[in-house]
Every structure is written in C-alpha cells, then in structure tokens.
Amino acid sequence: MSLNLSTSHSRVGDHSNEFTSTGPLLAFLGPAGTYSHQAAHDRFAESVHYQPRNTISDVFDSVGTSAQLGLLPQENSIFGSVMETYDTLRSSDVGKSKWIRGTATLSIEHCLVVRQGKTMRDIKTVLSHEQGLGQCRRFLATHLPTARLVSVASTAAAAEVVSTQADDVADGAAICSKICLRLFANLEMLREGIQDEHDNFTRFYVLANDASSPLPNAWHDxxxxxxxxxxxxxxxxxxxxxxxxxxxxxxxxxxxxxxxxxxxxxxxxxxxxxxxxxxxxxxxxxxxxxxxxxxxxxxxxxxxxxxxxxxxxxxxxxxxxxxxxxxxxxxxxxx
Incomplete structure (x- = not known):
C-alpha cells in the first residue's frame, strides 16, 4: 500500500500535541508527519488532539481507552485494501463499543523539502522512506541526477534530519508530506507533487467510541x-x-x-x-x-x-x- 501506512519499526515521535486544541484525542498511524497524520489534519484541523501510534492495531485499541477517535487506512487506489485494518474490524467490539463514523480521502502528494534558504543547486543528498524515493524516480532522475539517495525509517524522519542539519552541512533534502513543514523548524518546500503517479489516493475510516454524537469539524449531522x-x-x-x-x-x-x-x-x-x-x-x-x-x-x-x-x-x-x-x-x- 502507499507510503508510511504500513507498520513501521521506528518509534513514534514526540509530536502528539503539536496543534493546540480543546477537542477529543484522535489516534493515527505514526510517527507524526506521516500521510495518516496529514489525512487526519486535513479532515479535523485543530478540532482534535493528535495521538500517534506505532501500528494500525494500536490505533484501533486506543479508541475507547486513551482516545475518542481513530483514523484507520482502509484502501489505497494503487495497492488496494489494507488487510490489517479489516483484521481489526473482525473484532466483536466494532458495532458495540466502537463504530465507523465517516471517511477521509487523501491524495498522496510527495513534497521536496529543504532547509530555509536552500535551492535545488544546494542539494547533494535526498532522504526519504524507500517507497517515497521509489515513487519519485522520474523527478529525481530529471532534476537531481547526481544526488545521493538515502533510505530512512519514515518520511517524517527524513524531514527531521534535514531540519536539524547544521548550517554548514545543510545540503540534504527530504521527500515527505506537507504537514512536516508544521512539525519541524527551519524547513521550506521547493516542489509539491513530485511523485511519478498522480492518481495515488488513500481512503481512511474514522473510528469512534460513540455511535451518534457529531464528529468534530463535521460538515453534516x-x-x-x-x-x-x-x-x-x-x-x-x-x-x-x-x-x-x-x-x-x-x-x-x-x-x-x-x-x-x-x-x-x-x-x-x-x-x-x-x-x-x-x-x-x-x-x-x-x-x-x-x-x-x-x-x-x-x-x-x-x-x-x-x-x-x-x-x-x-x-x-x-x-x-x-x-x-x-x-x-x-x-x-x-x-
């Protein structure tokens, strides 16, 4: 399936409350800065607190315990249904103490992000999850043919590395989601939508611990x-x-x-x-x-x-x- 929606071996970052909110807690597949995070923020904005989790099962288990809401990746337009999500939906809790209450759809848009003030000519290294690098082959071959490609644990991890580079060696760029610009300091976006395929969408189910109360930031009752x-x-x-x-x-x-x-x-x-x-x-x-x-x-x-x-x-x-x-x-x- 699409980038960063599968189980990651990296630990969740420390950005669970990076946006101020007085609303309920929403669990998503972390770490902070993934495309699941991007989809959650596009849907709920500042109406919820964000709580990253390490696996889809962790997101599911959080709803009703530490969180009121969860975002479960359900299907990718290229890779198909997300089996781990459907495995959680076999639980007898769904329909009794947890309910599917809505959907969210995200267009997977890979962004090229650098330290503020840097240009394409400064880039000598490009970091991302291996799928991010693979999904942007044509752009990299055309615009950064001599750059060294480095695979890291997640797109968010790539953005964090670029953000914390010392000024005198800040020659790296990250391929990541747009939300990383809000999470990590000193970054700016040079290009948006650099992926080879532009029909890559992921649909999510919104899981809630209440069957009927209006969702935060809802557009209908x-x-x-x-x-x-x-x-x-x-x-x-x-x-x-x-x-x-x-x-x-x-x-x-x-x-x-x-x-x-x-x-x-x-x-x-x-x-x-x-x-x-x-x-x-x-x-x-x-x-x-x-x-x-x-x-x-x-x-x-x-x-x-x-x-x-x-x-x-x-x-x-x-x-x-x-x-x-x-x-x-x-x-x-x-x-």
Missing part, C-alpha cells in the same frame, strides 16, 4: 447519513436460523441495499468448517434523480424509532433480514 458498513457471515446450517443453507449471495440479497464495495477476510469464528469467511459490505443510500428512493422488496420487521435517522432505520432493518436469512450480521457504523 446524522440526517445526512447515506453510507453504512455491515459485517456479514454465512453460518453453517447447524448454527443458522434459516431452514436452508445460507450463502453470502443470499445474505446480500436479503440486505436489499446497494453495495458500494465488498471486502473479505478469514473468519475468526471457532468452527469445524474450513475456510469460513467474513465479509465487510459497504452499502449506500441510492437516490433517484427525482429525489425518490427505490422501494425495497423486503418488509422491515423492525419498529420505527424516534432516536434513529431514516437511513439508519433502513440499515437496521436490513441487518435483521440478513439474520433471518441464516447469517450473522452486525452493523459497524453509519455516516
């Missing part, structure tokens, strides 16, 4: 919800409530909601059946051009609730239908 994430599993006939063996296609049909994406991971359920799977189905509220919605062929057996939005009522009813059809179904969140 619950009445604007149009997405949901549902976890589905076809149970063996011996465990199912259905008279016929359930299938994943049957459970999807029972949902009766348009699926925007489906991801699969091995099931953690203890069973004699081999190769059982759990599916993560992201459904979306489709609206016709005239403002109406397609009618469901399924009757909802869930009573109306004044505390639920119309969309969440439909999703809760869909989950109930999947259970009636012989599956295990859990609502992991709406947004």
């Amino acid at each position: 619950g009445s604007g919800e149009r997405n949901a994430l549902i976890r589905l599993e076809a149970l063996p006939e011996s465990e199912s409530q259905s008279s016929s063996p359930p299938t994943i296609s049957g459970l999807l049909a029972a949902l009766g909601l348009p699926a925007a994406r489906i991801d699969r991971r091995p099931s953690t359920t203890v069973s004699r059946e081999r190769f059982r799977s759990v599916y993560f189905v992201e459904v979306v509220d489709v609206m016709r051009s005239d403002g109406s919605r397609p009618s469901s062929q399924h009757s909802a057996k869930v009573g109306r609730s004044a505390s639920l939005s119309p969309w969440k009522e439909r999703v809760v009813a869909a989950v109930a239908r999947a259970v009636e059809s012989g599956g295990r179904a859990d609502l992991l969140g709406t947004w």
